[in-house]
Amino acid sequence: MSTAEAILWDLNNTKSVLTSRTIDHSIGCTHSDTEMCHIFVDLKLWNEFLWIIHLELKEVVPGKLGIVHQLGCSWKRVSEIQRSHAFILLHWLLKNHHCIELLELKETPFGTNLRLIGDALQCNVGIKKLGVSKFEMIPKAFFTALATLSGLQKLALCDVSLTRHAVAELQLAIKEMSSLTSLELEVRKLNPRNQSGLLDALADSSVAELHLPGWCLDNGTVFAKFLAQNTKLKKLTLDYIVNEGERTNEVLDLFGALRTNKVLEKLYLPYCFLRPSEGRFLAQVMAENNTLSVLQVGIAFGNEPDDFADLIERNGGLRELEIEGSFLIDELAGCIKKNTTLRKLSLQSARIGVERTEAFLDALAGNESLELVTLGNVFELVPGDFHELLEQKGLEKRVHYDCYTSDPPIHTSNKRSGTNLQRVYIEPQQDPVILVVHYMYFKLASPFRFVEVSIRLDRLGCTSARLLARYLSSTEVLESLYLTFDVNEHSMSILLGGLRLNKSISSLAFEDCEFTNEDASVLGALVKESKTMQEITLLSPDYSTSLAVISELSRCLVDNYFLLSVKTNEYLDLGEYMFEIRDKMRRNGSMLLDAVQFAMGSCTKRHAEAFERHVESKSLVRKLQEVTGETEFEVRERIKTRLRYIRYNFMTVVGVVKEKVICKQGKRQRTLLDHIGFDNLLRVVSYLKVRDIVDEPVAGCSHAPGSRMQLRKRKARP
Structure with a gap:
């Protein structure tokens, strides 16, 4: 056996630290214009290895992958050999898989060999976006490799320092990358000569x-x-x-x-x-x-x-x-x-x-x-004062605002800003009177106006919790909620009870709040049932709270297809729970992209099934707006059109027939029996979802004649 063969054998037999599974390195990229790469079949396997070096492989745009920084496992539980294997796998992926178009690297405690990465990039033909952050003294060889990336469109170097020779090489690379259109350089202080050289290079670039x-x-x-x-x-x-x-x-x-x-x-x-x-x-x-x-x-x-x-x-x-x-x-x-x-x-x-x-x-x-x-x-003195003024002047749709009260600190907004309201917290001038607090919470819900609400209180009592729970259970417009307070024995369960009845919140954040195991179970049930929740943030200095919530989420997310982001304190010894959570985030993110593809015109069964799941979700609307640049009204009309397509072409979409089922009227334009049959068919399929039609026979139905397509039993709608 040659040295190369021995190395390949060793790589193919290296086992995952999580499941003892192995990777076959002999199969390269199978991506084409019509087919997705085989690597999409089981992204979890590849991430079991990349997790060791704090990286994650996930779908970032339809049919294309990205490798991004993500907190992984504790360095104490893996050997140097296992880390080396993970870096070799990273090298192999970048060198052989042109389905990877995004790479984000961040310095880690054990160091990332940028020379090794640069060597792989010289053979890469798929990378379009590259980000490197928090590295000390990036070597010249890395920028030499950048110049060979003919398809690179976006480069970000954030909080990095460069050697003198690396700066010169970066200038050459900028001139040679003809496809580069976006450049972010947060490079630590350069001398005047290097600054001038960099500007000269940019003047001759396509940026x-x-x-x-x-x-x-x-x-x-x-x-x-x-x-x-x-x-x-x-x-x-x-x-x-x-x-x-x-x-x-x-x-x-x-x-x-x-x-x-x-x-x-x-x-x-x-x-x-x-x-x-x-x-x-x-x-x-x-x-x-x-x-x-x-x-x-x-x-x-x-x-x-x-x-x-x-x-x-x-x-x-x-x-x-x-x-x-x-x-x-x-x-x-x-x-x-x-x-x-x-x-x-x-x-x-x-x-x-x-x-x-x-x-x-x-x-x-x-x-x-x-x-x-x-x-x-x-x-404002009371939540809603400013909104009432806008309504009086007919400006509530033309003015977006962030309002706040100081005692207690409450922030409200009539828009989904995408920013963290907790950044603008102010300290209360004094301990607020509890009756004032109750009045403020009452005013939040009279009437419902706020899309974002952020509340800070030293302690949440049961009465305050009931008022908030009543508001949260009844509002239909609130999308983002950020809470930070200490709780007593029962107030968290009261609050979660209200949240569980809410059908509008898509972003939920808790800071400095304690959860018991029972509270974590209720939160898990909330997440499991929710079809609107997209983001959950839990920032708690209490380890037991993080353990209770993260372990519960790792179990309940199996049945949730809508949550896209979970952010928590970074405890390395909770890494296995977070790995399972991120695996479900990857699945959900890919499903959302599948839904987008169907809305854009694709007609595959997988894309149609994803579209059906997300057809009422705000995340699909926002993602389509991002992809198409259309208004919300235009996107919603697009969704309605594609939903009608599934209804009228159900049998074709699920693969029962190859061509569209149509019925023609006679010469006298009379309704034919076939047309009545088609109307009946529409009535039948109105009780079905794309996912009800399985590609393989279900248990107990293998003897059924005809098509391999089978129908799952489903309750008739009332």
Whole structure:
């Protein structure tokens, strides 16, 4: 036996630490335009090995896989040989499987050999997106390999440091990757020479979306020249620009380049709070620039509101504007009346009192071009005060808001923002009076308005729990709930009882809450039954709570096909439970993608079955909006059309017949007996689901003649 054969034999006989199963490394990628790779049949097997090195293999787009970072097993339970085998498997997957189009790597305690990864990438033809984060001194060889990725479209290097030679190699790679359209470089400080070299490489590249740290403005003149002359860049994000007290002319040079650049469409400057002179200059520039359509900036303390009023009123082409900082919203009312170009406006002030918004809202009511205004940090005395004001002015559909009360801290929103409301928690000014707390909870439900609710309380008593449970069991609009409090012996069970009756919440989070084994069982039953829950977050410093909930979820998720995300504290010794949970997340994520494919026109039985399961889920609507770019109304019409297709073509979809079952009317256009038969058929299949038709005979029916397709027994609908 040769050395290569001996190595292959050893790899094929290495057993999983979880199930003792093995992988056959002799079979390569079988992906084609019409067939999925054989690897999709049992993703769990491959993950039993990749789990050792904190990686996960899962479907990321229909028919294509990604390898992403995920907390795995404790390093103490595996040997160095087992880890080496897992890295060899990673190398083999990247080298041989062109069905893998996403790779995300994050530094781990035992180290990831980027030279080994680079060697595999030189043979890869499928990777389109690559992310590398938290690595020290990425070697030159890795970037040499990047230059060979002819199909790479998106590259992200986040919180990494590079050797001097690696920077030079990265510059060459950027020039040679002709398909690269998106680049994020969060590289730790580079010297001026390397910064200039990097900008020169970007000037000659095909990059249309660029994300850089603020140090790129250290030499503002050089960056301004790069931006002014660039003819391909459509979107630019600059993070962590030095604060206004330490800046000189860097931001002024940046804005000056916008006078020359006629290509850039989106500019994001998060955490960049403009000085008065910078705000005035930006307003002047934007009066001349008619190509920039999206802008995000901030107002530094002490800035005159007139500067940004001019920006809103006089800009030439902005369609979306986001302003963050300290300003009085009523002082922007005048410019809102006059603006005719903006479609979306986001104002994230330090604090907006309800009483100060009326003039602004009156101006908005008179503006016909602004379709959506987002207001953050609106302070109200009682939940719902601001919403009532919006209803009075007929603006409840045009204004999205985040509101808060301070005693007790409650955040509410009429939109699904996708952000964590807990980030904007404020400490209560004093211990809230319990009757006030009860009144606040009562107001949450009168009437139901809030899509997101976040509540913080030191202790949740039984009376408060009953009020919340009553609200949660009856609301039909609440989608996201974030709770943090200490509980007494019975309050958690009361709260979970209300949650179990809820049919609208898709995102549920608990922080610093304790669960008994009985509470965990109720939560498990809730998840098992739910068809709306998509995300669950449990952040508890209490190990016994994490153990109770995670172990319960690992069992109950077998029968749940809708949950897509479970986030918990990262306890390595609970890794096996989390592995089972993630396996179900992978299954559910793939099923959602199957449903999307059917909605997009595919007619396979597997895709139709997935579509039937998700036909009423909000996750399908959101995923289709993401894929197609259509409005919610258009997506829902698409879903209705595809549901009718299943009804009228049921026998074809499930594989009983090869062609469509049709009945034709006679010459006199009279209804024929066959047409009546087709109507009867539609009535019959209305009691069936695609999954009721199995491909192989069920037990006790193997003697049935005719088609191999069999029908599961199903109760008739009332």
